[in-house]
Amino acid sequence: MTNTAQRLAEIRGDVPPKRHNARTIAALTGNPGCTRRAVLDGAGVDKPRLAERVGFPARFGQSRFAITRGNAFEARVKADGGAELLRLVAERLGVPVPAAASWTDLGGAEDLPDRHERSRAALTAPGDDAALFDHPLLGLAVAGQRVHLEPDLVAARLAGRFHVVEIKSFPVVDGQADPAKVSGAAIQAAVYVLALRELLAEQGRDPELVSHEVVLVCPRDFTNQPVASLVDVRRQLLVLRRQLDRMDRIEDLLARVPAGFTADPTADPATLTAGLSTVEARYAPECLAACELAYFCRQEARERTGAMGRPVREALGGVADVAQVLALAAGERAPEPEQAEAAALLRAAARLRAEALAR
Amino acid sequence: MSTLRALAKAQALAAGVAQPVATVRHVHLSARPLVLVPLAMAGEAHAPLAALVGTAPDDARLLVVPQPRNRDQRFAFVAELAEVVLPYLDSFRGVSEAVPTDRGRDVRYRHVDAPQLLVPNPAGVTFLRLLGRSSRFRHVDGDYPVHPAVPLLGRWLTFFAERAEQPGSSALLAMTEALALHWATGQSAVEDLHLPALLGWIDPPPGLTGAQAAARAEDPTVCPPAGPATDPDFDNRVLAPAIDAYAGAGDDEVARAAAYAELERVLRGQLAPTWELMWRGVGLLAGLPAGARVAGRWDGDKDAFTGYAEHVDSGGGPQPRRDGAVAAARRLHRLERAATSYAVQRAYDDPLVMAEHRLAGEAFVAEVTLADPGRVDDSGKRPVLRPRIQVVTTEPVLVPAGATLCSPVRPAQKAKVVFLTPAEGKTEVVLELSGGMGRGLTAPPGSVPEVGERLCLTTLSDAFLPAGAFPEPEETPWTHGGPPPTIEDVDPE
Numbered sequence: 144m145t146n147t148a149q150r151l152a153e154i155r156g157d158v159p160p161k162r163h164n165a166r167t168i169a170a171l172t173g174n175p176g177c178t179r180r181a182v183l184d185g186a187g188v189d190k191p192r193l194a195e196r197v198g199f200p201a202r203f204g205q206s207r208f209a210i211t212r213g214n215a216f217e218a219r220v221k222a223d224g225g226a227e228l229l230r231l232v233a234e235r236l237g238v239p240v241p242a243a244a245s246w247t248d249l250g251g252a253e254d255l256p257d258r259h260e261r262s263r264a265a266l267t268a269p270g271d272d273a274a275l276f277d278h279p280l281l282g283l284a285v286a287g288q289r290v291h292l293e294p295d296l297v298a299a300r301l302a303g304r305f306h307v308v309e310i311k312s313f314p315v316v317d318g319q320a321d322p323a324k325v326s327g328a329a330i331q332a333a334v335y336v337l338a339l340r341e342l343l344a345e346q347g348r349d350p351e352l353v354s355h356e357v358v359l360v361c362p363r364d365f366t367n368q369p370v371a372s373l374v375d376v377r378r379q380l381l382v383l384r385r386q387l388d389r390m391d392r393i394e395d396l397l398a399r400v401p402a403g404f405t406a407d408p409t410a411d412p413a414t415l416t417a418g419l420s421t422v423e424a425r426y427a428p429e430c431l432a433a434c435e436l437a438y439f440c441r442q443e444a445r446e447r448t449g450a451m452g453r454p455v456r457e458a459l460g461g462v463a464d465v466a467q468v469l470a471l472a473a474g475e476r477a478p479e480p481e482q483a484e485a486a487a488l489l490r491a492a493a494r495l496r497a498e499a500l501a502r
Numbered sequence: 503m504s505t506l507r508a509l510a511k512a513q514a515l516a517a518g519v520a521q522p523v524a525t526v527r528h529v530h531l532s533a534r535p536l537v538l539v540p541l542a543m544a545g546e547a548h549a550p551l552a553a554l555v556g557t558a559p560d561d562a563r564l565l566v567v568p569q570p571r572n573r574d575q576r577f578a579f580v581a582e583l584a585e586v587v588l589p590y591l592d593s594f595r596g597v598s599e600a601v602p603t604d605r606g607r608d609v610r611y612r613h614v615d616a617p618q619l620l621v622p623n624p625a626g627v628t629f630l631r632l633l634g635r636s637s638r639f640r641h642v643d644g645d646y647p648v649h650p651a652v653p654l655l656g657r658w659l660t661f662f663a664e665r666a667e668q669p670g671s672s673a674l675l676a677m678t679e680a681l682a683l684h685w686a687t688g689q690s691a692v693e694d695l696h697l698p699a700l701l702g703w704i705d706p707p708p709g710l711t712g713a714q715a716a717a718r719a720e721d722p723t724v725c726p727p728a729g730p731a732t733d734p735d736f737d738n739r740v741l742a743p744a745i746d747a748y749a750g751a752g753d754d755e756v757a758r759a760a761a762y763a764e765l766e767r768v769l770r771g772q773l774a775p776t777w778e779l780m781w782r783g784v785g786l787l788a789g790l791p792a793g794a795r796v797a798g799r800w801d802g803d804k805d806a807f808t809g810y811a812e813h814v815d816s817g818g819g820p821q822p823r824r825d826g827a828v829a830a831a832r833r834l835h836r837l838e839r840a841a842t843s844y845a846v847q848r849a850y851d852d853p854l855v856m857a858e859h860r861l862a863g864e865a866f867v868a869e870v871t872l873a874d875p876g877r878v879d880d881s882g883k884r885p886v887l888r889p890r891i892q893v894v895t896t897e898p899v900l901v902p903a904g905a906t907l908c909s910p911v912r913p914a915q916k917a918k919v920v921f922l923t924p925a926e927g928k929t930e931v932v933l934e935l936s937g938g939m940g941r942g943l944t945a946p947p948g949s950v951p952e953v954g955e956r957l958c959l960t961t962l963s964d965a966f967l968p969a970g971a972f973p974e975p976e977e978t979p980w981t982h983g984g985p986p987p988t989i990e991d992v993d994p995e
Contacts (some may be wrong), residue, residue, distance in 0.1 A: 155711070199688055202720075202722070204733070204734030204735050204738070205734050206544035206545060206732070206734040206737035206738065207734075207737055207738045207742050208543055208544040208545045208546070208737055208741075209544040209545030209734075211545065212544075212545035212546060213545060234592070246744045312545060313547075314548070315549035316547070316548075316632060316635060317635070317824060318824075362547055364547070365547045365548065365634075366547075428689075428691075428692045428693065429691035431692065431693075432692075445515075445713070446515075448508075448512060450690070451508075451511050451512075451515070451688065451689060451690050452503075452690040452691055452692070454503040454691075455503055455508045455511055455512075455690070456508075457503070457636045458503040458504060458505045458507070458508035459505065459508045459509065460505075460513065461640075465512045465515050466516070467517060468509070468512045469513065469516055472509060472512075482519070488505055488861075489505070490510065492505045492509045492861055493509060493860055494504050495506065495855070495857035495860055495861055496506055496509060496510065496857060498853075498857070499525065499853040499854040499856070499857045500522070500525070500854065
């Protein structure tokens with residue numbers, strides 16, 4: 144065991160590392176500057192349990208109804224050996240609909256190494272015929288560790304190129320879908336594109352065979368009829384690659400973490416809280432939707448202007464601390480040289496606000 | 503985010519309670535608004551689950567869909583909602599008022615008041631928009647017939663959702679947005695979307711700070727979400743068994759009635775807290791005096807309501823799924839004009855909003871030090887009254903000579919900057935006035951600022967913005983897709 148791996152094991156505690164999935168990897172791109180998150184995720188810490196232990200449980204429940212509906216829609220789209228899916232995808236890509244395509248279900252078997260091998264063999268086998276691969280098991284290196292991804296997705300090989308096909312149950316009404324859901328799906332699909340490209344590259348094939356255009360299959364309007372849309376994920380790929388590279392240099396991040404730091408959920412809550420506060424976090428309101436530890440970090444960042452959102456902090460001249468903002472605005476504190484401009488703005492704002500409220 | 507508003511947020515955090523960012527109310531509040539709290543079924547494409555609706559705090563009608571995946575029941579819900587909403591809309595169609603048009607040479611009629619819908623949050627507006635979209639094209643005959651009220655309500659909901667896009671309209675308001683327009687909390691904009699947390703900041707219960715009240719409001723077991731999305735935990739533990747029990751009751755009337763009553767009970771439990779909060783929000787907004795230009799904007803809502811009611815009466819079709827090129831350009835133009843005028847009117851109505859513009863260098867407050875109210879400019883063909891005044895301000899003046907300024911107290915008057923003299927710590931500005939002084943060569947008393955008066959001068963102008971010219975749809979240029987096909991776009995659903 145390397146020094147780093149040992150260090151990460153200490154941080155994680157006496158449990159196997161928590162498995163990543165596309166959703167957690169996608170979430171990593173949300174707040175790339177947060178050391179706390181990078182270290183905890185790099186170590187594979189059980190963050191939901193950790194959050195509960197320190198008294199700030201995460202709320203990422205999923206409704207049974209949503210799961211049922213998602214599964215039903217997926218089953219419908221994949222029915223008949225994917226005939227409907229093939230037609231939708233081919234038409235959307237503007238290629239002739241093949242008369243037939245092979246359907247390979249790579250899911251099922253419990254044995255991970257075997258499944259991985261089967262996925263690798265199936266996806267890198269020579270041949271350009273139209274083919275659909277369901278439930279491929281993919282791998283990606285995250286913070287020096289091999290992470291297995293078991294996507295509910297189909298890789299479609301059409302006209303010699305691979306396209307990632309994601310089936311989502313949020314509706315597209317009159318050609319428009321909820322932008323937040325689309326961007327979430329896009330970044331998840333980008334994780335799969337990256338993993339698929341790595342797989343091909345390992346086998347000496349051209350990674351560019353995997354298209355950066357992913358196909359999103361959603362219900363149309365208020366029906367159960369599927370509709371396919373193309374999403375270009377080049378930007379998401381860039382973001383993802385940058386963040387994964389950063390996590391690969393986890394040693395650099397660990398150098399900033401005090402020795403003896405642990406996030407082992409079985410440790411004493413007071414120790415955990417004290418330990419966490421020694422690892423720098425960068426809380427932003429966006430974390431609430433993406434990170435299990437967000438409520439803890441929010442509590443900690445309460446007195447910071449950034450906790451009310453980046454626009455608030457910027458409008459306050461970048462001054463980070465609320466007490467400092469108020470002291471500068473009241474003229475009770477001499478500004479640092481680089482704060483001079485911000486202080487003048489804050490003083491003017493305070494004067495105008497007081498004047499308008501005094502009427 | 504303006505610095506002034508951000509500072510208010512910092513102050514709110516330090517004080518533990520939300521801080522005002524407006525001194526007057528900028529939205530119209532109806533004496534009899536229709537409050538609507540909708541819930542949607544998780545996972546489904548905007549399938550209604552339940553709603554509380556009514557025009558008074560003690561008059562809430564609960565609507566429930568016992569099996570939200572059943573399409574017939576969805577439209578039965580819409581028909582039931584129509585039983586509440588359509589009579590409410592009709593109640594505003596009794597009395598009309600005459601409005602002079604064409605400079606008083608003609609009159610037109612509009613209803614003296616208009617309906618107002620209130621929902622908890624922007625997601626509630628989206629829900630109504632999509633409920634309108636899914637209903638307005640339904641047919642009352644053919645394969646899947648619906649009650650005639652369904653497509654009618656669909657059009658009206660679409661009308662309200664479109665009004666909600668128009669800045670300054672109060673026809674359909676999201677309570678969180680209306681409150682956040684007047685108060686700044688110590689939390690982020692994302693967290694302000696949660697009505698219970700927002701009200702926790704604005705009006706915390708005794709003994710709690712805003713932050714504590716907001717934190718408590720985030721626990722779905724204490725405070726259910728304000729919809730339309732439900733709490734997943736509630737779905738899994740409470741709602742799913744209740745729906746299963748209803749489905750399992752089958753034809754057994756007694757069991758079905760019991761299961762229905764149970765569904766009503768649990769859904770009411772999720773909706774009632776939000777219902778209470780909605781009326782608390784109404785009360786808080788009503789506590790602020792209305793801005794001077796609020797009534798004028800509400801007249802716009804009355805016009806829109808009258809116009810759409812007439813459109814429906816005359817057998818007009820439902821709103822298209824998508825605007826054509828000309829209609830889209832017109833709509834964008836209308837929204838941009840409304841946004842500009844709304845921003846100016848809020849600043850004119852409210853010194854606290856004007857302060858944001860002062861901070862941004864778009865306005866300054868100055869004292870009149872010299873005034874020549876009788877000055878006449880006779881260099882042109884006809885002599886004209888052009889009084890000059892000199893004002894002094896300690897605020898930074900960022901406007902150049904030649905710029906035209908306005909003052910909220912005399913909106914019809916323009917003040918041209920003749921020259922600026924910066925002195926130490928202050929600026930002297932000489933202004934030449936025109937307009938708002940009658941037609942003669944002597945200014946009526948009060949129409950020219952007097953020495954000693956404090957004036958707010960701004961580059962913002964509330965003057966009439968002329969509408970742009972657009973071609974008829976049949977003359978859509980080829981750059982914009984050419985004329986649309988003449989065949990009606992039939993909904994394939």
